[in-house]
Amino acid sequence: MAEADTSFLDDDDFTHVINGIRYPRFVTEANLEAMATFDIRDDDIAIVTFPKTGTNWMLEIVTKILSAGGRTDASSDDMVGKLEFQYDDEPRPHHVMLQECASPRVILTHLTPDTAPPGIAHPQNNVKVIVVMRNPKDTAVSYFHFGQKLRSHFARKTPPSWDEFFQLFLAGKYTFGCYFDHVLGWWQKRDDPHFLFLKYEDMKQDLPKAVKTVAAFLQVKLDDASIETIAHACTFSNMKSTLDNSRYEDRTLMARKGIVGDWKTMFTEEQSRLLDSKCKKKLEGTGLQFNFE
Template sequence: MAEATASFMDDDDFSHVVKGIIYPRFVSEANLKAMATFDIRDDDIVIVSYPKTGTNWTLEIVNKILSAGGRTDASSDDMVGKLEFQYDDESRPQHVMLQECASPRVILTHLTPDTAPPGIAHPQNNVKVIVVMRNPKDTAVSFFHFGEKMRSRFATKQGPSWDEYFMQNFLSGNHPFGCYFDHVLSWWERRDDPHFLFLKYEDMKQDLPEAVKTVAAFLQVKLDDASIDTIAHACTFSNMKSTLDNSRYEDRTLMARKGIVGDWKTMFTDEQSRLLDFKCKAKLEGTGLHFNFE
């Protein structure tokens, strides 16, 4: 086992490797195997993301659109929990509990197409899949700080320094849920499939009402301009942070930090920035996938 992988393996929150990818201890191999037979309903809405790229923000937007359209009376707190997870305080994994949820279900996952249920990797009929993405520099910084907050809250052992995390884990791809670039590109290959909508964190920050309008149209929920503006206001970072801070789920209260584009400048050295720029060029050039970094 590589030293970089071991640094996460020694942490209680990141405890095992399946087919070369590190998973948190609450994503068991049994849960991953169950994905092959997970039943997707025709009205399911799936939010796919790499960790710390805007999952909860997108969930808030989707939940409020469905609520405004009269399609759900559930709160976003009722929809949290990744498909592949089993939390310590729950006797059953999320994929089992989701079978009992009323439609339309909003399903969250950090899996790639290779490990996600076939009905998500290859959606049919009216299944909607929203893939949210964030530039890799801000993603790395957000994940690092989230790990620090989790360790502090739950009194686990000290984690890697920023430099160790960046070099040994994020840049190398020895990271929870796999290499950032492999993850986003595996979903990006489906960009021409009308079952998919791709959202970028940076675009949402630049024009949130337009993002809300786009998501509503994708979900086929008719909303007037006033409703779109109301949802956008409710989903600004400051308002969403209040929602998350008051969640009944402890880990969700740690999700929101700054919610800005370009925070990577507070952490990255010039050399680290250069190395990740080189990685971006090597991985993304020719794919049509581009990110804004400020």
């Protein structure tokens, strides 16, 4: 396959490159520099994800667990968005807005350990970090469709075709960089008790189990009935309704199908082979494996 062509992205004001990684334009260099001194509180909960791997799903689960446990009155829609973002209609970046939020804060980020705040990359005391991972094929397809919706919604330059996007994703040249570098960077911390790693596919298979695991990690005691209630509220259809009716434009674009194996509707045999080869090269020997259907 030919080398990924980024020329149409380089000419587009929707993204830019900072320190060799492409970001959406609402992730500024100043915001990234501010991560080094972002103040972490002892009861902070961070949700770390590569884009389109279950960020809002986990946010919904966490906020409902905290609410059921009497820890917060806030809903997922009350939470400040990604830590490193600043939208055009907001006078302050999110990392500044978070300083005014009541505890416990739920902090979302797509950053790698190298670019995230030290208090998230190297948590201390009672800080909790939940890392959600999704198989790269479904991630790519979900990310592609989200990019299409985002650019159409904001009347940006014509988005890449699926073939163009796939080349960029495979080469790690789309926004937020290389999927494999991201997941493996965090996966190295799997033995640190401050971290909980969950896979999107496992959550789909047994959501009540995932809710119970997250509640235990957050040290929130819930009975079985409460866990079942939260799991039901966080099924894809129920969560999609929450997102579709969000007061924030970007959240209304988030949910699409929420299934495992949707990559089969997009991938050619050659693309599947190429990504399988990349998975083997990057993941072999790491202990990290994914289900693709």
